Amino acid sequence: MKLLRKAFFLVLSLSILGTLHAQPKAPKATDWIQLFNGKNLTGWDVKIAGYAVNDNYKNTFLAEDGMMRVKYDGYDRFDGRYGHIYYKQPYSYYRLRFxxxxxxxxxxxxxxxxxRNSxxxxxxxxAASLGKDQTFPVSLEMQFLGGLGSGERATGNLCSPGTIANxxxxxxxxxxxxxxxxxxxxxxxxxGEAIVYADSIIYHIVESDTVLTYTKARIGGDFVGKNNTFEMAHFTKEDAAHWRKLDNTPLKEGYIAFQSESHAIDFRNIELLPLKGCMDPKASNFKAFYEISDKVACEYEKGRRK
Structure with a gap:
């Protein structure tokens, strides 16, 4: 009996260990949301400095050949017409690929x-909350830079109009x-890819390499009302007062927006995987989205909130 009992517990222990070390289930292709349909700009809002929301000046943003394109065919000069195209829905926990x-x-x-900057x-x-002449939204920018033929020029950087992070x-x-x-x-x-866990931790990934990680994203820095930086120079007084009141507030969610900054650029395969189940094991999407990278961030988030 003792031998049988030992054998039973050995098999049980090995079974538990096997379960604990099993490869987490990867999300299915159908779990990803296609933010851009490849045909038109349905579901997206355009805001260009100096123009009203959805006044897509000179067709700056357009859908063509399965791509979301930023083109300047109708322009003579750029002259500060910074623009962004915003997906209709805000998110908090997600993976974004493009x-x-x-x-x-x-x-x-x-x-x-x-x-070669976007x-x-x-x-x-x-988009609706921007002032008419506001050049950049308060946000965390995953910056893209292209090589200029001489020296190193990294991409996937962090720029922070109206925001700060650790x-x-x-x-x-x-x-x-x-x-x-x-x-x-x-x-x-x-x-490129961004893995975002509210204000806790955010990863920038380029060609499968994690190139930047930051934590505790929040509103702050040198936005208007402090040092009047270029990015926020066109706030109204009311908008400036609004953001000053939110100084150091955790930045937990928001919209996704691609830039127009005077150099033509194409985007394709823009898709998002919601990770809201990260903090709730009972959520229907928890198991499907519990990948290795997500596990690390979820454990970080759980520990931070204890």
Whole structure:
């Protein structure tokens, strides 16, 4: 009996260990939400500085050949017409995947720092909440930079109009923080991904490499009312007062917006995997989305909230 009992507990223990170390179930392709349908801009709002919401000046943003394109065919000069295209729904916990490529030369009238420069805004304010002349939304920007043919130029960086975050556990007030990515030259397609867990932890991934990680995302920094930075220079007094009141508030959710910054760029395969089940094991999507990378962030979030 003792031998049988020992054998039973050995088999049970091995079974439990096997379960604990089993590969988590990966999400199915059908779990991903296609944010861009490849045919038109349905579900997206356009806001360009100086123009009303959904006044898509000179067809800056368009759907063509299965891509969301930022083009300047109708422009003579850029002249500060910074624009963004916003998905209709805000998110808090999610994985965002996409591909981008820069094209050709920069439009005349664009700033020198915007050559092969664009990005996607995470946790952004909505298109409707921007002031008419506001150039950039309060958000966390995953910045895209293309190589210029000489020297290194990382992509997947963090820029922070009206926001701040911690790098390696410490507040970093730099407006743009450089990632560890390689340089991508020419007009090649580049795969990007952002894994976002509310205000807790956010990963920037380029071509399957995690190139930047930051925590404790919140509203703050040198937005208007403090040092009147370029990005926030066109706030109304009312908007400035609103954001000052929210200084240091955790940034837990927001909209996703792709940029127009004077250099033509294409986007494709824009898709999102909701991760709301991360914090709730009873949620219907918990098991399907419980991947290795998600497990690390979920454990971080659970520990932070104890």
């Amino acid at each position: 591909e981008y490529r820069f094209l050709g030369e920069q439009l005349p009238g664009g700033d020198s720092w915007n050559v 990005g996607v805004m995470l946790h952004s304010q909505s 790098i390696n556990g410490k507040l970093d007030m730099a407006h743009c923080i450089t990632s560890t990515s390689k340089t991508y030259e020419g007009d090649q397609w580049v795969k």
